[in-house]
Amino acid sequence: MQSNGRSLYTPIPMHVLRAYYESTDRSLKTLELSFDHAENSHAFFEAFNPGQFCLLSVAGKGESALGVASAAWEGDFVRFTAQNVGSVTSALHKLKAGDAIGMRGPMGNGFPLEDWKGKNLVIIGGGCAFSTLYALTKHVHHEDHRDDYGKLILVYGTRTSGLCMYKHDIAAWHENEDMEIHQAIDVPEENWQHHVGYVPDVVRQVAPSPDNAVAVVCGPPIMTKFTLPALDELGFAPEAIFTSLEKRMKCGVGKCGRCNLGPQYICKDGPVFSLAELNALPADL
Amino acid sequence: MNLILEKQALQDLLQSWRQNYDVYLPQKLERFSHFMPLTETSVLVTDEPHNTRIPPKSLFLPMTEALVKFTRYGGYEDARHEIQPRIVFGIRPCDAQAVQLLDTSFIQDEYTDPLWLERREKTITIGLGCHEPCLNGFCTTVGYGPFNKADLDAILTDMGDVYLVETFSQAGDACFQGLPVAAEETYQEALAVQHSAHDQMPVAFETENLKEKLEQNFKNNYWDEVSQSCLGCGVCTFLCPTCFCFDIVDETQRRERVRNWDSCMFRTYSLEASGHNPRPSRVERTRQRISHKFVYWLDQVNQIGCTGCGRCVRYCPVGLDIRSMLRQAHSLPFEVSHAI
The missing domain is CATH 2.40.30.10 (Translation factors)
Known part of the structure; x- marks a missing residue:
């Protein structure tokens, strides 16, 4: 700050x-x-x-x-x-x-990029919550940082193809051999060449390996709720799963009170938490 | 230093402080007492069997104040406030303790609230100990007490015709300069008054394992029961000396961004733009209020976030009593954790 x-x-x-x-x-x-x-x-x-x-x-x-x-x-x-x-x-x-x-x-804290160095990144986004994941992908994908990380796997779902954000970059990433990208829409559309289905199902289908990997999930609460068990099934440990939370905020600096999750303020202590950290906090979301 | 102040001499002493300070003290306002600036005719209220209605946190975090001014062409600047050196006289130990608890939220390195800090630095607090138990108060239960000295520059003990004044800082010494030093036996008498006051405070509920019980029963029906009669009026939080939540709103005509006291007991407090509300009913909101004070404060600074002032008990329109809520919490199922 x-x-x-x-x-x-x-x-x-x-x-x-x-x-x-x-x-x-x-x-x-x-x-x-x-x-x-x-x-x-x-x-x-x-x-x-x-x-x-x-x-x-x-x-x-x-x-x-x-x-x-x-x-x-x-x-x-x-x-x-x-x-x-x-x-x-x-x-x-x-x-x-x-x-x-x-x-x-x-x-807020942002993603723990230092801790993730040397690891494969599985980036899972849904809808407009993809914004910070887009920033993350662009950061990691840049030539100055790319060698710091292993494989880059991206899963991005939206309700329709029209709601997909940052279409230019996403299209370019499909052509990129340096990353694996899986795009999904909820309902079939003409000429759609990627996945059709909800993000948790796509994650199961893609089945990224949990070995030396961290998964980052950002999406609407309902998507996050069902994606976390999918990652658990695939063998990701709670310490290797990260998500970015949001709540109503006013001050943004841990003063006005409303975004607390137990003793933590999402604005100041978050918004990025590991699932292990969240499991230790009250389910007040 | 321990000094003697004749009660008759108090008014003159208060008036003498006015030369250099804005002096605030509890005075009669309608049916209640309220911290207001000292004038030539001010009368200190000491005979009420309870505290001021609005806690003196309002002297440090006003109910409403501008934070930001909108300038021309879409710019922003800090709202300016003239903050004079002040003496807050007659603050009760529970309220002084509460202000110190709030410091832990408002004063945090790069996250320090500048207005809070400036008001704190420019204020001398002189407490008035509670030699008789007040109605509804339970300060000793939560680990504080009627002569708790936290955050005070001096504290007065009522001894009939005189006050014993104990000072704890240079600022406190300066306020009472020239008063006669108390004899050792007078001081001992004062201590006896203080101890007797402490002993007269009833134990309202057990605090041992209370935090763990509340934590473990986050999903218990207990919360439905204790929030059943709550109207959601928010008076418990509004008048709470340790509640500090605020809302930020834009006042378009004044061209200011303003903060106003807010309450976790209100629906809109946590309502998100999407329509989702993490605390959709009074059940979750009551749980948040109680858990904040008796769980989260302990996690954050290892102190209970309630000073036992009793206002929430006294002013609840449906008679909800945090003391009985917490007594009931004590009968909740609980597993002792053996984790080290």
Whole structure:
């Protein structure tokens, strides 16, 4: 968490560099934000780790917690994808290039990338929760980091093909021999050449090996709930399964109280937890 | 230092502090007492058999305050607050203890709340010990007490015509400079008053293994039973000296982002934009409130997050009593853990 000499609660000024719809139904919009002041950019990238999130602020509407969907090497900007569900996110959807916006972050712990070095990564995502996994994949897949990790296996499911995010990169990754990608949609569509079915079933079908591997699961609660037993069946230990949680948040710095899971605050102590850690916490999700 | 303060001299002493400090003390407000700034005509309330209705946490975490100002062209700046040096006089030990507990949440290295910190640093707290048991209080049960000295610069013991003043810091010494030093036997008398007050506090419930019992019975029907009559009004959390949850909302016309006290007893507290609510009913919300105080605080700082002030008992509109809830919790099934 960077302070820039400001209060914990005061956003830094950013502006929208690019804004575009991510899904064909226009429920998902991606915003790429750049920093108004270079010192804020330095401080951000000094602290940033894939898996972290930020609070985007629209004056008069409020703040919304969104996972960072870009890797540091991509450039001097930060990417987020927002689903249009509430008052802040609908305000975010109205933004266009050049508009001012506030941001606080990066917040939370992010993925334990150091601990994962030398291991095979099984990245399992569903729907718009794929954003931080996208950042993770881009980070790991970059030539500077690729050799630090073993095999890279990606499973990504969406309800329809139109809801698939980051289509350009995903399409390119299918061509890439350096990673294994399994894409799925819930119901059959014409000309769809990948899996049809729910993510837990696809995981069972793909059956990634648990040997020297960690699995990262991010998706809607229902997907996560049924994917964890599938990984257990495949032999993944609770210490080797990670997920990123979310709850309603306000402050993002462990003060306002609402995102607690037992004694832990998802905003400050999370959002990334191993299944072993979650098993020791109350089931208050 | 142990000093003697004549009760008659108190008013003049309070007034003398006003030259350099904003002085807050409990004063009559409608049917209750409330911490308000000292004026020339202020009267200290000491004869109520209970605490102020609103806990003095409000002096450090106001019910509502601006955090951020919206500037022109979509910018943001810190909201500015003039915080004067202050003396909080007549704070009861349970409330002072509560403020110290809240420090552990608000003062955490890079996660320090600047407004909380500034108010804490600029405040001298002078406690008034409780020489008679208050209604509904249970401070000794949760490990504190009627003369608990945590977080105080000085504490007063009521001894009839005089107060014995014990000071614990330079700031405390300075406030009472010039008062006569108490004779050893007066001090011993005061200690006797303090011990007798402590002994008169009833044990409200057992705390041994309480944490483990609550943890192990996270899914027990107990929670349905104890939350059955709850209305979800939130008064227990609103008036709790250790509750610190706040909401952040934008006040468009004032062009400010504001924090307001919030309560885990409200439905919207944890309601997510998707419609999912991890605590959808008063059962889960009651469990969260009790578990926070008697389980999670212990995990975080190894202290019970309740100071036994008794406000939640006193002001609950349906008479829910945390003491009997926890007595009942003690009869829950429990397995002793042998893990080291």
